Amino acid sequence: MQPNKEILALLHLIDDPDEEVFDVISQRIIDYGKPIIPNLEDLWENTPDSMAQERIEILIHKLYYGDLANDMREWGTAGHQDLLLGALLVSKFLYPDIASSATLRETEKIKRNIWLELNNYLTPLEQINVFTSILYSYYGLKGCEMSYANPNEFLIHKTLEAKKGNQVGNGILYLILCEMLDLPIRLVQIPRQFILAYFRPGYTVDNINDPQKMIEYYIDPAAGQIYTHNDVEAYFKSISVPPSPSHFRPLSNKEVIKVLLGEFSKCFTKDENMYKHNELLQLSALLD
Structure with a gap:
């Protein structure tokens, strides 16, 4: 100017x-x-x-x-909340000048590699074994411990650049690829975890009386580990929290981005960064 x-x-x-x-x-x-x-x-x-x-x-x-x-x-x-676009908007909070083209190309490349190995004859478990093998073994995505001292590990473009993210960062990438491949995997609200669930065909996000019965199994996206219903029940016992239907309700893309913003905001709790913490919560409130 x-x-x-x-x-x-x-x-x-x-x-x-x-x-x-x-x-x-x-x-x-x-x-x-x-x-x-x-x-x-x-x-x-x-x-x-x-x-x-x-x-x-x-x-x-x-x-x-x-x-x-x-x-x-x-x-x-918008009429449809594209998850990749939402995740890129969160990245722009710290990196306002990032070009989305590199992230789009990389996710499309991974998606294509997975798609080439999938077919209609695979069981849900076989589908995810293929998905996991390509994403974590062939592509080389690594998981790391959750640390709010490393904000980049929450951001989609940095997760792709480093081929490494925490449970949330890898989970966002996992969900984006599932959306691109039309796989029925959604984030559920297991306390203190970012855990995904494979839902049986026929579910809808807004109309499940007993969502747990619609879940085949669970996935920890940090490294792609699969959990059974018994594993999840044991986890609830270990944290002394009684499970309820709300814990197993599949979250919409808007709700996923709200979770991402909430977790990302915890990276900025020191006095000099509190304004960033508050701004991220304000962005989350815009999605209410």
């Missing part, structure tokens, strides 16, 4: 020590929208003051966040 007198004055005052003054300045800068970002980036490169640089970084983030919130709202109100 070509700087005018007001923009130059606002940029000059970014390092004002008075927080109230800075709040007024930052709002005026944000009112200019994304076209002012190159001016802020140029100022950041030419500012030795670390406090001023931090303020500039926050301003740039807020400018991108405004667009992201609009995109998330539109995604949530």
